[in-house]
Amino acid sequence: MFLEEADSDGLAQEDRTQTLIDSFFDRVGEEEKSDEAVCPNLGMEMISYDYLSYLESIEPNNTESENESDNNLLKHHDIIDRFIEKADSNASFSLSEDDASVNRDQKDYISDNEIEEDTFLTETLAKIYIKQKKYEQALTIIKRLSLNFPKKSAYFADQIQFLEHLIINEKNKKQS
Known part of the structure:
Protein backbone atom coordinates (compact mmCIF):
# COMPACT_ATOMS: atom_id res chain seq x y z
CA MET A 1 0.00 0.00 0.00
CA PHE A 2 2.86 2.39 0.83
CA LEU A 3 4.58 1.47 -2.41
CA GLU A 4 1.43 2.22 -4.38
CA GLU A 5 1.22 5.69 -2.80
CA ALA A 6 4.89 6.28 -3.50
CA ASP A 7 4.41 5.26 -7.12
CA SER A 8 1.48 7.61 -7.52
CA ASP A 9 3.50 10.40 -5.85
CA GLY A 10 6.45 9.57 -8.09
CA LEU A 11 4.28 9.89 -11.18
CA ALA A 12 2.88 13.15 -9.88
CA GLN A 13 6.44 14.30 -9.18
CA GLU A 14 7.56 13.36 -12.70
CA ASP A 15 4.56 15.15 -14.22
CA ARG A 16 5.31 18.24 -12.18
CA THR A 17 8.98 18.13 -13.19
CA GLN A 18 8.05 17.69 -16.82
CA THR A 19 5.64 20.65 -16.58
CA LEU A 20 8.36 22.85 -15.06
CA ILE A 21 10.87 21.88 -17.75
CA ASP A 22 8.35 22.58 -20.51
CA SER A 23 7.47 25.98 -19.07
CA PHE A 24 11.17 26.84 -18.78
CA PHE A 25 11.84 26.01 -22.42
CA ASP A 26 8.77 27.98 -23.47
CA ARG A 27 10.07 31.04 -21.61
CA VAL A 28 13.56 30.64 -23.06
CA GLY A 29 12.07 30.55 -26.56
CA GLU A 30 10.13 33.75 -25.86
CA GLU A 31 13.26 35.47 -24.49
CA GLU A 32 15.25 34.53 -27.60
CA LYS A 33 12.56 36.06 -29.78
CA SER A 34 12.58 39.23 -27.70
CA ASP A 35 16.40 39.36 -27.88
CA GLU A 36 16.22 39.16 -31.68
CA ALA A 37 13.77 42.07 -31.66
CA VAL A 38 16.12 44.11 -29.45
CA CYS A 39 19.24 43.44 -31.59
CA PRO A 40 18.08 43.41 -35.22
CA ASN A 41 21.25 45.23 -36.38
CA LEU A 42 23.55 42.32 -35.64
CA GLY A 43 22.36 40.35 -38.66
CA MET A 44 23.38 37.05 -37.11
CA GLU A 45 21.75 34.43 -35.00
CA MET A 46 22.22 34.49 -31.25
CA ILE A 47 23.42 30.88 -31.40
CA SER A 48 26.90 31.86 -32.61
CA TYR A 49 29.12 33.22 -29.85
CA ASP A 50 32.20 33.37 -32.02
CA TYR A 51 34.11 36.61 -31.50
CA LEU A 52 35.33 36.80 -35.08
CA SER A 53 31.83 36.53 -36.50
CA TYR A 54 30.77 39.26 -34.10
CA LEU A 55 33.58 41.50 -35.33
CA GLU A 56 32.67 40.80 -38.95
CA SER A 57 29.07 41.78 -38.29
CA ILE A 58 30.13 45.06 -36.69
CA GLU A 59 32.89 45.88 -39.19
CA PRO A 60 30.77 47.92 -41.66
CA ASN A 61 29.77 50.28 -38.85
CA ASN A 62 33.39 50.75 -37.81
CA THR A 63 34.57 51.62 -41.32
CA GLU A 64 31.96 54.37 -41.54
CA SER A 65 33.12 55.88 -38.25
CA GLU A 66 36.78 55.61 -39.36
CA ASN A 67 35.99 57.49 -42.58
CA GLU A 68 34.29 60.24 -40.58
CA SER A 69 37.27 60.55 -38.22
CA ASP A 70 39.68 60.68 -41.19
CA ASN A 71 37.63 63.50 -42.70
CA ASN A 72 37.78 65.41 -39.41
CA LEU A 73 41.55 65.00 -39.30
CA LEU A 74 41.89 66.25 -42.86
CA LYS A 75 39.76 69.29 -42.05
CA HIS A 76 42.30 70.43 -39.47
CA HIS A 77 45.29 69.35 -41.51
CA ASP A 78 45.12 72.45 -43.71
CA ILE A 79 45.22 74.67 -40.61
CA ILE A 80 48.37 72.91 -39.46
CA ASP A 81 49.93 73.26 -42.92
CA ARG A 82 49.25 77.02 -42.95
CA PHE A 83 50.81 77.37 -39.50
CA ILE A 84 53.94 75.51 -40.62
CA GLU A 85 54.26 77.72 -43.71
CA LYS A 86 54.00 80.86 -41.59
CA ALA A 87 56.54 79.52 -39.12
CA ASP A 88 58.99 78.76 -41.94
CA SER A 89 58.75 82.29 -43.29
CA ASN A 90 59.38 83.84 -39.83
CA ALA A 91 62.06 81.40 -38.76
CA SER A 92 64.31 83.93 -36.99
CA PHE A 93 63.85 83.99 -33.24
CA SER A 94 66.17 83.64 -30.28
CA LEU A 95 65.92 82.86 -26.60
CA SER A 96 67.72 84.90 -24.01
CA GLU A 97 67.99 84.29 -20.30
CA ASP A 98 67.44 87.12 -17.89
CA ASP A 99 69.61 87.45 -14.81
CA ALA A 100 66.47 87.43 -12.68
CA SER A 101 65.36 84.07 -14.04
CA VAL A 102 68.80 82.54 -13.43
CA ASN A 103 68.81 83.77 -9.82
CA ARG A 104 65.27 82.48 -9.32
CA ASP A 105 66.29 79.03 -10.60
CA GLN A 106 69.28 78.95 -8.26
CA LYS A 107 67.06 79.80 -5.29
CA ASP A 108 64.68 76.97 -6.15
CA TYR A 109 67.40 74.37 -5.67
CA ILE A 110 68.41 73.78 -2.07
CA SER A 111 71.30 71.46 -1.44
CA ASP A 112 70.80 68.42 0.76
CA ASN A 113 73.23 69.79 3.34
CA GLU A 114 71.10 72.88 3.98
CA ILE A 115 68.26 72.21 6.39
CA GLU A 116 66.73 75.51 7.33
CA GLU A 117 64.23 76.30 10.04
Missing part, protein backbone atom coordinates in the same frame (compact mmCIF):
# COMPACT_ATOMS: atom_id res chain seq x y z
CA ASP A 118 61.53 77.09 7.48
CA THR A 119 61.63 73.72 5.75
CA PHE A 120 59.19 71.02 6.70
CA LEU A 121 60.87 68.44 8.85
CA THR A 122 58.89 65.26 8.94
CA GLU A 123 59.52 61.70 9.81
CA THR A 124 58.76 60.78 6.21
CA LEU A 125 61.56 63.03 5.00
CA ALA A 126 63.89 61.33 7.47
CA LYS A 127 62.83 57.92 6.12
CA ILE A 128 63.57 59.10 2.59
CA TYR A 129 67.04 60.21 3.67
CA ILE A 130 67.58 56.81 5.31
CA LYS A 131 66.62 55.03 2.08
CA GLN A 132 69.06 57.29 0.23
CA LYS A 133 71.71 56.39 2.84
CA LYS A 134 71.98 60.01 3.98
CA TYR A 135 71.98 59.05 7.63
CA GLU A 136 73.44 62.29 9.03
CA GLN A 137 70.67 64.42 7.53
CA ALA A 138 68.07 61.98 8.80
CA LEU A 139 69.67 62.17 12.26
CA THR A 140 69.45 65.98 12.33
CA ILE A 141 65.78 65.83 11.31
CA ILE A 142 64.95 63.25 13.99
CA LYS A 143 66.80 65.28 16.64
CA ARG A 144 64.85 68.41 15.73
CA LEU A 145 61.59 66.46 15.76
CA SER A 146 62.38 65.12 19.23
CA LEU A 147 62.93 68.70 20.43
CA ASN A 148 59.71 69.91 18.81
CA PHE A 149 57.65 67.01 20.18
CA PRO A 150 58.90 66.21 23.71
CA LYS A 151 56.05 63.74 24.34
CA LYS A 152 57.50 61.48 21.63
CA SER A 153 61.10 61.81 22.81
CA ALA A 154 61.29 58.12 23.83
CA TYR A 155 60.17 57.10 20.35
CA PHE A 156 62.68 59.41 18.70
CA ALA A 157 65.46 58.33 21.11
CA ASP A 158 65.33 54.79 19.69
CA GLN A 159 65.54 56.13 16.16
CA ILE A 160 68.42 58.43 17.09
CA GLN A 161 70.36 55.49 18.54
CA PHE A 162 69.64 53.42 15.45
CA LEU A 163 70.84 56.19 13.14
CA GLU A 164 73.99 56.77 15.21
CA HIS A 165 74.83 53.06 14.87
CA LEU A 166 74.22 53.24 11.12
CA ILE A 167 76.51 56.25 10.80
CA ILE A 168 79.27 54.48 12.75
CA ASN A 169 78.90 51.36 10.58
CA GLU A 170 79.06 53.43 7.38
CA LYS A 171 82.23 55.18 8.57
CA ASN A 172 83.79 51.81 9.40
CA LYS A 173 82.90 50.47 5.95
CA LYS A 174 84.47 53.48 4.27
CA GLN A 175 87.68 53.06 6.28
CA SER A 176 87.95 49.37 5.40
Whole structure:
Protein backbone atom coordinates (compact mmCIF):
# COMPACT_ATOMS: atom_id res chain seq x y z
CA MET A 1 0.00 0.00 0.00
CA PHE A 2 2.86 2.39 0.83
CA LEU A 3 4.58 1.47 -2.41
CA GLU A 4 1.43 2.22 -4.38
CA GLU A 5 1.22 5.69 -2.80
CA ALA A 6 4.89 6.28 -3.50
CA ASP A 7 4.41 5.26 -7.12
CA SER A 8 1.48 7.61 -7.52
CA ASP A 9 3.50 10.40 -5.85
CA GLY A 10 6.45 9.57 -8.09
CA LEU A 11 4.28 9.89 -11.18
CA ALA A 12 2.88 13.15 -9.88
CA GLN A 13 6.44 14.30 -9.18
CA GLU A 14 7.56 13.36 -12.70
CA ASP A 15 4.56 15.15 -14.22
CA ARG A 16 5.31 18.24 -12.18
CA THR A 17 8.98 18.13 -13.19
CA GLN A 18 8.05 17.69 -16.82
CA THR A 19 5.64 20.65 -16.58
CA LEU A 20 8.36 22.85 -15.06
CA ILE A 21 10.87 21.88 -17.75
CA ASP A 22 8.35 22.58 -20.51
CA SER A 23 7.47 25.98 -19.07
CA PHE A 24 11.17 26.84 -18.78
CA PHE A 25 11.84 26.01 -22.42
CA ASP A 26 8.77 27.98 -23.47
CA ARG A 27 10.07 31.04 -21.61
CA VAL A 28 13.56 30.64 -23.06
CA GLY A 29 12.07 30.55 -26.56
CA GLU A 30 10.13 33.75 -25.86
CA GLU A 31 13.26 35.47 -24.49
CA GLU A 32 15.25 34.53 -27.60
CA LYS A 33 12.56 36.06 -29.78
CA SER A 34 12.58 39.23 -27.70
CA ASP A 35 16.40 39.36 -27.88
CA GLU A 36 16.22 39.16 -31.68
CA ALA A 37 13.77 42.07 -31.66
CA VAL A 38 16.12 44.11 -29.45
CA CYS A 39 19.24 43.44 -31.59
CA PRO A 40 18.08 43.41 -35.22
CA ASN A 41 21.25 45.23 -36.38
CA LEU A 42 23.55 42.32 -35.64
CA GLY A 43 22.36 40.35 -38.66
CA MET A 44 23.38 37.05 -37.11
CA GLU A 45 21.75 34.43 -35.00
CA MET A 46 22.22 34.49 -31.25
CA ILE A 47 23.42 30.88 -31.40
CA SER A 48 26.90 31.86 -32.61
CA TYR A 49 29.12 33.22 -29.85
CA ASP A 50 32.20 33.37 -32.02
CA TYR A 51 34.11 36.61 -31.50
CA LEU A 52 35.33 36.80 -35.08
CA SER A 53 31.83 36.53 -36.50
CA TYR A 54 30.77 39.26 -34.10
CA LEU A 55 33.58 41.50 -35.33
CA GLU A 56 32.67 40.80 -38.95
CA SER A 57 29.07 41.78 -38.29
CA ILE A 58 30.13 45.06 -36.69
CA GLU A 59 32.89 45.88 -39.19
CA PRO A 60 30.77 47.92 -41.66
CA ASN A 61 29.77 50.28 -38.85
CA ASN A 62 33.39 50.75 -37.81
CA THR A 63 34.57 51.62 -41.32
CA GLU A 64 31.96 54.37 -41.54
CA SER A 65 33.12 55.88 -38.25
CA GLU A 66 36.78 55.61 -39.36
CA ASN A 67 35.99 57.49 -42.58
CA GLU A 68 34.29 60.24 -40.58
CA SER A 69 37.27 60.55 -38.22
CA ASP A 70 39.68 60.68 -41.19
CA ASN A 71 37.63 63.50 -42.70
CA ASN A 72 37.78 65.41 -39.41
CA LEU A 73 41.55 65.00 -39.30
CA LEU A 74 41.89 66.25 -42.86
CA LYS A 75 39.76 69.29 -42.05
CA HIS A 76 42.30 70.43 -39.47
CA HIS A 77 45.29 69.35 -41.51
CA ASP A 78 45.12 72.45 -43.71
CA ILE A 79 45.22 74.67 -40.61
CA ILE A 80 48.37 72.91 -39.46
CA ASP A 81 49.93 73.26 -42.92
CA ARG A 82 49.25 77.02 -42.95
CA PHE A 83 50.81 77.37 -39.50
CA ILE A 84 53.94 75.51 -40.62
CA GLU A 85 54.26 77.72 -43.71
CA LYS A 86 54.00 80.86 -41.59
CA ALA A 87 56.54 79.52 -39.12
CA ASP A 88 58.99 78.76 -41.94
CA SER A 89 58.75 82.29 -43.29
CA ASN A 90 59.38 83.84 -39.83
CA ALA A 91 62.06 81.40 -38.76
CA SER A 92 64.31 83.93 -36.99
CA PHE A 93 63.85 83.99 -33.24
CA SER A 94 66.17 83.64 -30.28
CA LEU A 95 65.92 82.86 -26.60
CA SER A 96 67.72 84.90 -24.01
CA GLU A 97 67.99 84.29 -20.30
CA ASP A 98 67.44 87.12 -17.89
CA ASP A 99 69.61 87.45 -14.81
CA ALA A 100 66.47 87.43 -12.68
CA SER A 101 65.36 84.07 -14.04
CA VAL A 102 68.80 82.54 -13.43
CA ASN A 103 68.81 83.77 -9.82
CA ARG A 104 65.27 82.48 -9.32
CA ASP A 105 66.29 79.03 -10.60
CA GLN A 106 69.28 78.95 -8.26
CA LYS A 107 67.06 79.80 -5.29
CA ASP A 108 64.68 76.97 -6.15
CA TYR A 109 67.40 74.37 -5.67
CA ILE A 110 68.41 73.78 -2.07
CA SER A 111 71.30 71.46 -1.44
CA ASP A 112 70.80 68.42 0.76
CA ASN A 113 73.23 69.79 3.34
CA GLU A 114 71.10 72.88 3.98
CA ILE A 115 68.26 72.21 6.39
CA GLU A 116 66.73 75.51 7.33
CA GLU A 117 64.23 76.30 10.04
CA ASP A 118 61.53 77.09 7.48
CA THR A 119 61.63 73.72 5.75
CA PHE A 120 59.19 71.02 6.70
CA LEU A 121 60.87 68.44 8.85
CA THR A 122 58.89 65.26 8.94
CA GLU A 123 59.52 61.70 9.81
CA THR A 124 58.76 60.78 6.21
CA LEU A 125 61.56 63.03 5.00
CA ALA A 126 63.89 61.33 7.47
CA LYS A 127 62.83 57.92 6.12
CA ILE A 128 63.57 59.10 2.59
CA TYR A 129 67.04 60.21 3.67
CA ILE A 130 67.58 56.81 5.31
CA LYS A 131 66.62 55.03 2.08
CA GLN A 132 69.06 57.29 0.23
CA LYS A 133 71.71 56.39 2.84
CA LYS A 134 71.98 60.01 3.98
CA TYR A 135 71.98 59.05 7.63
CA GLU A 136 73.44 62.29 9.03
CA GLN A 137 70.67 64.42 7.53
CA ALA A 138 68.07 61.98 8.80
CA LEU A 139 69.67 62.17 12.26
CA THR A 140 69.45 65.98 12.33
CA ILE A 141 65.78 65.83 11.31
CA ILE A 142 64.95 63.25 13.99
CA LYS A 143 66.80 65.28 16.64
CA ARG A 144 64.85 68.41 15.73
CA LEU A 145 61.59 66.46 15.76
CA SER A 146 62.38 65.12 19.23
CA LEU A 147 62.93 68.70 20.43
CA ASN A 148 59.71 69.91 18.81
CA PHE A 149 57.65 67.01 20.18
CA PRO A 150 58.90 66.21 23.71
CA LYS A 151 56.05 63.74 24.34
CA LYS A 152 57.50 61.48 21.63
CA SER A 153 61.10 61.81 22.81
CA ALA A 154 61.29 58.12 23.83
CA TYR A 155 60.17 57.10 20.35
CA PHE A 156 62.68 59.41 18.70
CA ALA A 157 65.46 58.33 21.11
CA ASP A 158 65.33 54.79 19.69
CA GLN A 159 65.54 56.13 16.16
CA ILE A 160 68.42 58.43 17.09
CA GLN A 161 70.36 55.49 18.54
CA PHE A 162 69.64 53.42 15.45
CA LEU A 163 70.84 56.19 13.14
CA GLU A 164 73.99 56.77 15.21
CA HIS A 165 74.83 53.06 14.87
CA LEU A 166 74.22 53.24 11.12
CA ILE A 167 76.51 56.25 10.80
CA ILE A 168 79.27 54.48 12.75
CA ASN A 169 78.90 51.36 10.58
CA GLU A 170 79.06 53.43 7.38
CA LYS A 171 82.23 55.18 8.57
CA ASN A 172 83.79 51.81 9.40
CA LYS A 173 82.90 50.47 5.95
CA LYS A 174 84.47 53.48 4.27
CA GLN A 175 87.68 53.06 6.28
CA SER A 176 87.95 49.37 5.40
